[in-house]
Amino acid sequence: MALSDPMRLRIIRSMVNQQGCMSCTEAAPCPNMAKSTLSNHFRVLREAGLIHTEKRGVEHRNIVRLDDVEARFPGLLKTILAFSDTEDKERWRAPPP
Amino acid sequence: MALSDPMRLRIIRSMVNQQGCMSCTEAAPCPNMAKSTLSNHFRVLREAGLIHTEKRGVEHRNIVRLDDVEARFPGLLKTILAFSDTEDKERWRAPPP
DNA sequence: TCAATAGTTCCATAATATCGAACAATTGAA
DNA sequence: TTCAATTGTTCGATATTATGGAACTATTGA
Numbered sequence: 001m002a003l004s005d006p007m008r009l010r011i012i013r014s015m016v017n018q019q020g021c022m023s024c025t026e027a028a029p030c031p032n033m034a035k036s037t038l039s040n041h042f043r044v045l046r047e048a049g050l051i052h053t054e055k056r057g058v059e060h061r062n063i064v065r066l067d068d069v070e071a072r073f074p075g076l077l078k079t080i081l082a083f084s085d086t087e088d089k090e091r092w093r094a095p096p097p
Numbered sequence: 098m099a100l101s102d103p104m105r106l107r108i109i110r111s112m113v114n115q116q117g118c119m120s121c122t123e124a125a126p127c128p129n130m131a132k133s134t135l136s137n138h139f140r141v142l143r144e145a146g147l148i149h150t151e152k153r154g155v156e157h158r159n160i161v162r163l164d165d166v167e168a169r170f171p172g173l174l175k176t177i178l179a180f181s182d183t184e185d186k187e188r189w190r191a192p193p194p
Numbered sequence: 195t196c197a198a199t200a201g202t203t204c205c206a207t208a209a210t211a212t213c214g215a216a217c218a219a220t221t222g223a224a
Numbered sequence: 225t226t227c228a229a230t231t232g233t234t235c236g237a238t239a240t241t242a243t244g245g246a247a248c249t250a251t252t253g254a
Contacts, residue, residue, distance in 0.1 A: 004101040005211080024232065034213045039233055041211090058220045058231050079176040102242080121201065131244045136201055138242090155200050155251045 002048035003080075007033075008041050012050065012064060013081055021054075021061040099145035100177070104130075105138050109147065109161060110178055118151075118158040 003009055010029035015022050028038050042062065045051045050069055053062050069077055100106055107126035112119050125135050139159065142148045147166055151158050166174055 001101075001103060004103070006098060006101070007211085025230095035232065036214075036234080037212050039231095043233090055219090055232095058229095060232065073180065075172075075176045075179070079170075079172045082172070083170065104242085122199095132201065133203080133245075134243050136203085140202090152201095152250090155198095157201065 002044050002050055003076075005041070005044075007037075008045060009080065011041055011045065012077070015051070015062060015064045016066075016077065016081055021063045023059040023061060025059075027062060099141050099147055100173075102138070102141075104134075105142055106177065108138055108142065109174070112148070112159060112161045113163075113174065113178055118160045120156040120158060122156075124159060 003012070007029050011027050014027040014029070018026075024038055024042050042051070042053065042060075045062075046053055049065065051062050051064050053060050055061075064077075066077070100109070104126050108124050111124045111126070115124075121135055121139050139148070139150065139157075142159075143150055146169075147162060148159050149162050151160075161174075163174070
């Protein structure tokens, strides 16, 4: 699944929070991520129908297909995006059993 | 992340729908899944703090730690479980661009 | 005591994320 | 026009992870 990957989730999060188009570089989860890796994630997101990409000049403008995603996964984006990005590592650490 | 894997998601789904304890075999996503694979998924879920496992006789009884999960990921389980299992393949197929 | 059952552990294989290097396309400046 | 800079893509290699099979452990019941 396209949204299974933590990095792709962070990409989507960036784009939704921005409320508009972003270039691939702008939406990168971390500044030191390799261009090839980033490009691959955007390809997966595109092929999954989660984002739309439009070539504008030298860069690619990407936008989340909010309506389509909401239609297929009602409430999912809203729920996932409610978790702040910076706390993810903390959040995923297991509490004592 | 423990919930990133589709198989683990189906395991959790089984357990929540059952509203109680399930043995590892009972909660298996598919009947032909190898025992070792299943065991590994349960270990990941345990270590992530998503389920609690208790040895009872020859089998292990597992239960989803609903309160803990809800506290860490408000609304996540409810949202994810709203997607019926059998339609997942359809759902994850991309719509036309 | 012993066979059957339920999981675990270990090793090998397949799928996927990641990175670096080379490449293509577009823009803007010399 | 020509060329350097910018933005992504493609390709090959490596690391991580899911999967399956075989051997093992623990527990139950005959």
